[in-house]
Amino acid sequence: MNRAQKRTWLSLVISLAGLCLGALAMLGNANNDHRPSFSWLGLALTIPLISMVILSWRIPGKEYDERDRKIENKALVLGIFGVFAFLGGICVLLCIIKPMGFIEVRRILLLVYLAAFVWFLTSSVAALIQYNWTIKGERS
Amino acid sequence: MNRYQKLAWFNIIVITAALVITTAGVIVEIRWRGYSTIALWFFVVIMLLLKLKPFMFMKPESEGGVVSDERDGFIVQRAVTFAHKTFWIVFIVSSLAVHIFWGQGGKSPVPSITLPLMVLGGAMFMQIMVSASILVQYGWGNKGEQS
Numbered sequence: 396m397n398r399a400q401k402r403t404w405l406s407l408v409i410s411l412a413g414l415c416l417g418a419l420a421m422l423g424n425a426n427n428d429h430r431p432s433f434s435w436l437g438l439a440l441t442i443p444l445i446s447m448v449i450l451s452w453r454i455p456g457k458e459y460d461e462r463d464r465k466i467e468n469k470a471l472v473l474g475i476f477g478v479f480a481f482l483g484g485i486c487v488l489l490c491i492i493k494p495m496g497f498i499e500v501r502r503i504l505l506l507v508y509l510a511a512f513v514w515f516l517t518s519s520v521a522a523l524i525q526y527n528w529t530i531k532g533e534r535s
Numbered sequence: 536m537n538r539y540q541k542l543a544w545f546n547i548i549v550i551t552a553a554l555v556i557t558t559a560g561v562i563v564e565i566r567w568r569g570y571s572t573i574a575l576w577f578f579v580v581i582m583l584l585l586k587l588k589p590f591m592f593m594k595p596e597s598e599g600g601v602v603s604d605e606r607d608g609f610i611v612q613r614a615v616t617f618a619h620k621t622f623w624i625v626f627i628v629s630s631l632a633v634h635i636f637w638g639q640g641g642k643s644p645v646p647s648i649t650l651p652l653m654v655l656g657g658a659m660f661m662q663i664m665v666s667a668s669i670l671v672q673y674g675w676g677n678k679g680e681q682s
Contacts, residue, residue: 446628468612471619474681479658497644502636506650507630513622 399463403522405450410515413443415535417509440508447515470522477517478510522531538592538602539611540673543666545591550659553581585662610672611665618664626657 396404417440485506489498560574595602630653 468616471616475615475619475661479654482650482654482657487656489647489650493647496647498647498650500643503650503653504630504634505647507626511627514623524638 397463399467400523400526403519403526405449406515407519407523409443409446409450410512410519413440413447413512414509414516416436416440416443417505417512421505421509431504440505444508444511447511465520466525469525470518473521474518478514481513482506482510537607537673539607539669541592542588543669545588546585546666547663549584550663553578554659559566568672610669613672614657614665614668617668618661621664622657622661625660626653661670 420440537668557574557578560577561571564574593602
């Protein structure tokens with residue numbers, strides 16, 4: 396497993412954790428009772444988000460070869476498709492559930508956070524599929 | 536000017552035209568009828584022009600030349616990466632800013648239409664950033680590049 400693959404696996408794990416936390420925060424406050432524990436959970440989502448930024452900063456792409464770069468670029472574009480599909484789906488759902496209704500500002504922030512994790516997850520899965528998921532002794 | 540430069544200019548012109556015409560249409564319609572429904576369709580119709588991009592500027596500039604080479608592909612890849620990073624920074628920072636500075640804070644309600652508008656705005660912002668980044672990397676103008 397080369398450095399790019401290790402980074403992708405780490406990214407997959409962090410994004411899955413972030414998505415689970417986000418979904419829990421969203422569902423925990425679904426009936427608008429504003430329980431503080433779930434509000435703090437939403438705020439805690441910043442930690443995996445920051446760790447993703449640190450991950451891309453601490454493990455830069457300098458040591459990757461051309462193939463890794465190509466895979467990363469393809470994964471990035473697929474990630475963008477994934478994010479807009481997710482956000483588009485949420486918008487359609489929102490238009491069906493409450494077309495002329497209101498949404499809390501913090502829920503929008505939570506959705507943006509979730510969209511970021513969906514991007515990390517989609518691009519990690521896309522990259523791992525291109526690497527064929529398994530360890531084949533690649534080294535950078 | 537090669538294909539990607541032309542497409543970048545096309546992107547910027549279409550998006551700007553869509554924004555300007557729709558805004559003007561909405562203002563005229565609201566003054567005239569008190570509400571706006573028709574003008575929003577201008578936006579959809581103009582933005583549909585972007586779907587023509589895969590079929591545009593496909594003819595090589597020089598006889599027997601290619602439409603794009605590796606350098607063009609590299610420039611587009613860099614532009615997409617840059618636009619993607621900028622998009623996330625702006626998207627998250629603007630959402631945090633709204634959360635902090637909007638009315639009574641996070642619990643204050645905003646109309647449901649805000650989220651689709653944010654997504655649409657984000658997609659347009661990304662398109663503009665990709666186009667601007669491509670043009671910046673080529674040096675904005677026509678320097679006689681031929682593929």
